Amino acid sequence: MNGKQNELEDFRNYPNKVTTGIYGKCRPKFIGWGKENTRTSAHDLDDIFQNAVIIMVLNIESGRLTELAGTLCTYLFGIGKNLIQAFRRKQGRIGLPGDDLFPITKETDPGAEAQLIAEQEDALLWAKVDALGEPCRSLLILTYREGLNSQEIADVLGYASPEVVRQLRKRCLDKLRK
Amino acid sequence: MENRADLLLESYFANSLTREEANELKTLADADPAVAAEIKFQRSVAASVRARNLSGGIQNPTWKEAIHPPFPGKALKVSMWPRLAYAAAATLALLIVAYVFLTPPDIQMVVAENTRDYPNKMAFKSLGEEAETVSPEVIRAFEQYDQKNYRAAAEALATIVANSPDRMDYRFYQGVSLVQAGQYQAAVEALAVVVNTQSEQKTAAMYYLGLACAATGDKECAKQQLNAYLASPEGVTYKKQAQTVLDAL
Numbered sequence: 001m002n003g004k005q006n007e008l009e010d011f012r013n014y015p016n017k018v019t020t021g022i023y024g025k026c027r028p029k030f031i032g033w034g035k036e037n038t039r040t041s042a043h044d045l046d047d048i049f050q051n052a053v054i055i056m057v058l059n060i061e062s063g064r065l066t067e068l069a070g071t072l073c074t075y076l077f078g079i080g081k082n083l084i085q086a087f088r089r090k091q092g093r094i095g096l097p098g099d100d101l102f103p104i105t106k107e108t109d110p111g112a113e114a115q116l117i118a119e120q121e122d123a124l125l126w127a128k129v130d131a132l133g134e135p136c137r138s139l140l141i142l143t144y145r146e147g148l149n150s151q152e153i154a155d156v157l158g159y160a161s162p163e164v165v166r167q168l169r170k171r172c173l174d175k176l177r178k
Numbered sequence: 179m180e181n182r183a184d185l186l187l188e189s190y191f192a193n194s195l196t197r198e199e200a201n202e203l204k205t206l207a208d209a210d211p212a213v214a215a216e217i218k219f220q221r222s223v224a225a226s227v228r229a230r231n232l233s234g235g236i237q238n239p240t241w242k243e244a245i246h247p248p249f250p251g252k253a254l255k256v257s258m259w260p261r262l263a264y265a266a267a268a269t270l271a272l273l274i275v276a277y278v279f280l281t282p283p284d285i286q287m288v289v290a291e292n293t294r295d296y297p298n299k300m301a302f303k304s305l306g307e308e309a310e311t312v313s314p315e316v317i318r319a320f321e322q323y324d325q326k327n328y329r330a331a332a333e334a335l336a337t338i339v340a341n342s343p344d345r346m347d348y349r350f351y352q353g354v355s356l357v358q359a360g361q362y363q364a365a366v367e368a369l370a371v372v373v374n375t376q377s378e379q380k381t382a383a384m385y386y387l388g389l390a391c392a393a394t395g396d397k398e399c400a401k402q403q404l405n406a407y408l409a410s411p412e413g414v415t416y417k418k419q420a421q422t423v424l425d426a427l
Contacts, residue, residue, distance in 0.1 A: 015244035
């Protein structure tokens with residue numbers, strides 16, 4: 001087993017030790033790189049790096065990450081770059097054509113009661129999403145909260161192609177509809 | 179639903195829809211009720227995941243615990259130890275001087291020293307959220323916020339919150355402005371509402387509420403909020419400051 005695979009094995013056996021190394025060495029590198037090369041604030045890069053770490057752990061847990069082509073830090077950079085890309089699209093969303101054509105605004109001020117009902121509906125739907133478990137949970141969060149496209153999701157979650165992601169998302173949504 | 183509509187909808191949620199594609203999707207939705215229904219359904223899914231985080235999907239409790247980031251600088255390189263020793267010696271000397279010449283700082287001082295800015299993220303529309311047209315009053319309030327005129331921002335946001343009591347994002351920025359302006363009691367009232375919701379700002383609100391509670395002398399509230407912030411997987415950015423205030427309580 002080479003050193004790179006040892007990093008994965010180390011994580012399984014000594015997760016705290018490995019994540020301490022990741023936060024101590026890799027996070028500053030990532031934030032430094034992000035500030036230098038993308039116009040993203042350290043505050044946002046911090047959040048993005050944390051999401052990259054979570055995705056890495058989800059991938060190890062699901063068995064999608066069993067071999068490393070480089071180091072864990074390189075792997076996290078790969079995830080982080082995709083997340084930054086989606087984040088920057090989200091930032092630029094205002095002014096993008098299309099929003100005026102799809103106003104998602106509440107027609108009028110809904111008032112406290114309508115707001116409460118909407119929150120309850122969100123909570124009920126979320127309970128169904130949560131009950132689907134992985135990978136639906138992550139896939140839907142990455143799609144609808146983080147704004148990743150299918151190619152980016154395939155890259156960060158380790159699926160073979162965007163088409164696989166689309167099929168998987170369709171199945172998750174179909175389950176939710178039931 | 180046709181495959182083309184699926185692809186356009188994916189672009190919509192990935193924030194990469196062009197104007198032509200938006201027109202195309204609108205035409206498809208107008209012509210086909212199934213497409214319109216699918217847009218509505220996926221928006222409701224987007225709304226439901228808006229305040230959720232990825233870490234909840236991790237099953238292994240040890241791994242979940244391991245991804246709580248330590249404070250910046252906690253993991254030190256071996257080569258840094260000599261520098262750390264010098265820094266420790268200097269700190270010790272400083273502490274002795276402080277002990278001899280200074281009275282211990284009061285908690286409001288600790289809070290002030292550990293209050294950090296929160297960037298204005300109102301311009302960043304999350305998926306599934308409203309692409310709303312905001313009023314000039316809102317624009318002006320956030321201009322004050324961006325210029326760090328927190329007292330003016332807090333005053334302007336108070337009116338806006340009164341008119342839109344369900345908007346937790348406005349209330350959050352009002353609370354942050356009040357903390358920054360040193361109006362801690364009013365900040366507690368604003369932020370206490372936000373931490374009890376599932377809004378996107380909930381975790382950050384815990385940090386600011388913890389600061390405001392500490393400054394008003396409500397130690398129990400401060401400990402509860404700051405500990406909740408530190409325990410949250412999203413409680414990353416202000417971890418060091420939250421711990422410093424907790425230690426001072």
